[in-house]
Amino acid sequence: MTMTATRTAEAAAGPAAQPILSVRNIEAIYDNVILVLRGVSLEVPEGSIVALLGGNGAGKSTTLKSISTMITAERGRVSKGSIHFRGERTDQLTPGALVGMGMVQVMEGRMCFGHLTVEENLVAGAYTRKLSKAQIRDELERVYAYFPRLKERRTSQAGYTSGGEQQMTAIGRAMMAKPRMLLLDEPSMGLAPQIVAEIFEIVRDLNEKEGVSILLAEQNTAVALKYANYGYILESGRIMMDGPAADLAANKDVREFYLGMSSDGRDSFRNRKSYRRKKRWI
Amino acid sequence: MNPEILFFFEVLLGGLLAGVMYSLVALGFVLIYKASSVFNFAQGAMVFFAVLSFVGFMELGLPFFLALLVTVGLMVLVGMATERFVLRPLVNQHEDTLLMATIGLAFVLEGLAQLVWGVEVRRLDLGIPDVPIMWIADATGIFVSALDLVAGLVAAVMVAVLAIVFSRTKVGLGLRAVADGHGAAMSIGIPLSQVWVFVWATAGIVALVAGMLWGARAGVQFALVGLALKALPVLIIGGFTSVPGVIVAGLIVGASEKLAEVYIGPYFGGGIEGWAPYMLAVLFLMFRPEGLFGERIIRRV
Numbered sequence: 128m129t130m131t132a133t134r135t136a137e138a139a140a141g142p143a144a145q146p147i148l149s150v151r152n153i154e155a156i157y158d159n160v161i162l163v164l165r166g167v168s169l170e171v172p173e174g175s176i177v178a179l180l181g182g183n184g185a186g187k188s189t190t191l192k193s194i195s196t197m198i199t200a201e202r203g204r205v206s207k208g209s210i211h212f213r214g215e216r217t218d219q220l221t222p223g224a225l226v227g228m229g230m231v232q233v234m235e236g237r238m239c240f241g242h243l244t245v246e247e248n249l250v251a252g253a254y255t256r257k258l259s260k261a262q263i264r265d266e267l268e269r270v271y272a273y274f275p276r277l278k279e280r281r282t283s284q285a286g287y288t289s290g291g292e293q294q295m296t297a298i299g300r301a302m303m304a305k306p307r308m309l310l311l312d313e314p315s316m317g318l319a320p321q322i323v324a325e326i327f328e329i330v331r332d333l334n335e336k337e338g339v340s341i342l343l344a345e346q347n348t349a350v351a352l353k354y355a356n357y358g359y360i361l362e363s364g365r366i367m368m369d370g371p372a373a374d375l376a377a378n379k380d381v382r383e384f385y386l387g388m389s390s391d392g393r394d395s396f397r398n399r400k401s402y403r404r405k406k407r408w409i
Numbered sequence: 410m411n412p413e414i415l416f417f418f419e420v421l422l423g424g425l426l427a428g429v430m431y432s433l434v435a436l437g438f439v440l441i442y443k444a445s446s447v448f449n450f451a452q453g454a455m456v457f458f459a460v461l462s463f464v465g466f467m468e469l470g471l472p473f474f475l476a477l478l479v480t481v482g483l484m485v486l487v488g489m490a491t492e493r494f495v496l497r498p499l500v501n502q503h504e505d506t507l508l509m510a511t512i513g514l515a516f517v518l519e520g521l522a523q524l525v526w527g528v529e530v531r532r533l534d535l536g537i538p539d540v541p542i543m544w545i546a547d548a549t550g551i552f553v554s555a556l557d558l559v560a561g562l563v564a565a566v567m568v569a570v571l572a573i574v575f576s577r578t579k580v581g582l583g584l585r586a587v588a589d590g591h592g593a594a595m596s597i598g599i600p601l602s603q604v605w606v607f608v609w610a611t612a613g614i615v616a617l618v619a620g621m622l623w624g625a626r627a628g629v630q631f632a633l634v635g636l637a638l639k640a641l642p643v644l645i646i647g648g649f650t651s652v653p654g655v656i657v658a659g660l661i662v663g664a665s666e667k668l669a670e671v672y673i674g675p676y677f678g679g680g681i682e683g684w685a686p687y688m689l690a691v692l693f694l695m696f697r698p699e700g701l702f703g704e705r706i707i708r709r710v
Contacts, residue, residue, distance in 0.1 A: 226598030
């Protein structure tokens with residue numbers, strides 16, 4: 128492990144040798160009985176977008192919550208393995224401490240503060256930072272530059288804005304903490320394809336211009352692989368496959384199981400036999 | 410001036426001043442409801458616990474201000490203990506679970522207070538006489554009790570300070586954020602435990618002030634727990650989440666119950682003061698369930 132300070136310097140120069148986040152063989156357990164992750168390992172290189180893919184209940188959200196330690200609020204814990212963020216071991220810290228270190232999770236289902244205005248939501252995102260009124264204004268403008276829509280809706284109660292705007296508020300709020308890394312849980316959930324594209328464009332923008340590393344959990348495999356550099360596929364709490372996004376998108380099994388296509392173009396669901404899935408993977 | 414009108418104003422003023430004291434009790438509920446979306450059943454018990462402890466310390470020979478300081482410290486400790494042993498283990502649990510927990514807390518506080526300080530009714534002398542202020546009576550012909558006036562002023566100041574804390578300060582923003590979602594607040598690094606300790610300690614101090622003002626009038630006794638019931642119509646009318654709402658509603662409840670007693674009471678044989686506010690609350694529940702200033706429940710599909 129090198130020191131954190133040197134890593135930041137490396138990051139400016141390009142992809143660092145050391146990943147910003149490395150998860151090694153973790154197990155996550157809820158209520159001391161429900162074992163959800165059975166040895167997940169993954170790495171997020173500094174400045175990259177990494178997608179975590181898989182179906183319902185595969186363990187995507189649990190992986191993110193284990194990393195952000197939000198899992199402890201749901202009576203869960205990481206029972207084995209280790210997580211290092213920016214060279215420091217973080218699996219026993221609190222979410223607040225991680226926000227301070229530069230990692231913010233955007234939770235599944237948006238989770239805006241419904242009764243606060245959009246702008247108050249954003250300001251709340253800077254809670255852990257000690258900023259003056261003027262600095263907060265600057266930070267707001269920085270975030271509004273990425274989300275011009277939010278600027279228009281700044282005085283609306285967040286609960287009354289559209290689903291896409293709420294997702295933007297949640298991401299913008301996370302950006303107010305000036306994170307080095309964002310964990311996005313299902314940013315496409317419940318949104319129209321056009322809005323999903325808009326949000327992913329902004330996410331890529333944030334990645335490129337702010338240098339924020341991104342780990343995103345998605346069920347929408349096609350969109351996720353389009354924007355990510357690298358992908359991991361989770362099934363039943365294990366990583367079944369991983370590779371550069373382009374390779375995954377071209378992989379025969381991924382196309383069949385996650386993109387609904389066969390080797391000769393789009394296939395009808397009717398021609399698929401459900402048991403084949405088991406045969407293939409196990 | 411016409412004595413009838415004078416009498417009307419006297420009743421109204423008495424009602425308004427009593428109303429401010431209702432606001433003060435209701436304020437404790439609003440604080441906690443805002444930060445944790447839980448109806449704190451233990452608020453009445455906190456009032457009782459706080460003022461009984463205060464009187465207890467005075468009886469031990471502490472001077473007034475030292476006793477006050479010690480009791481404030483005690484209420485902060487109660488807030489910290491509540492966070493540590495009640496709220497923290499129940500984080501992210503359903504609101505009903507928290508409600509049940511506060512009922513338990515109420516019993517613990519009531520029991521603890523009586524165990525330590527005994528059960529007899531105490532007298533609390535704040536040094537403010539509960540008699541009309543003569544110069545006001547001479548000037549206007551209206552009789553206002555000095556205690557009522559001081560109580561009203563103290564309550565007004567506390568309410569104003571808290572309203573500013575909620576809307577203008579960082580901790581106020583954190584508090585409103587926590588109220589909207591524990592998980593989301595945690596995820597952006599708002600320290601839940603700090604916010605809760607702050608809120609419960611503040612609610613405890615508000616309870617102490619309310620208890621002192623009511624205790625000075627009615628004696629420090631177990632009946633103070635029932636004060637919480639008086640705060641219910643105030644909360645329903647004002648809205649559970651609104652500091653200004655609680656003030657206005659407290660005034661409405663105070664004024665309407667006194668006026669109802671004097672002007673409508675005789676038709677029912679009197680004694681309607683006790684239930685008139687609840688009738689008003691029922692009307693609000695029927696036509697405006699979120700209260701005067703309450704936040705509408707936002708539900709999107």
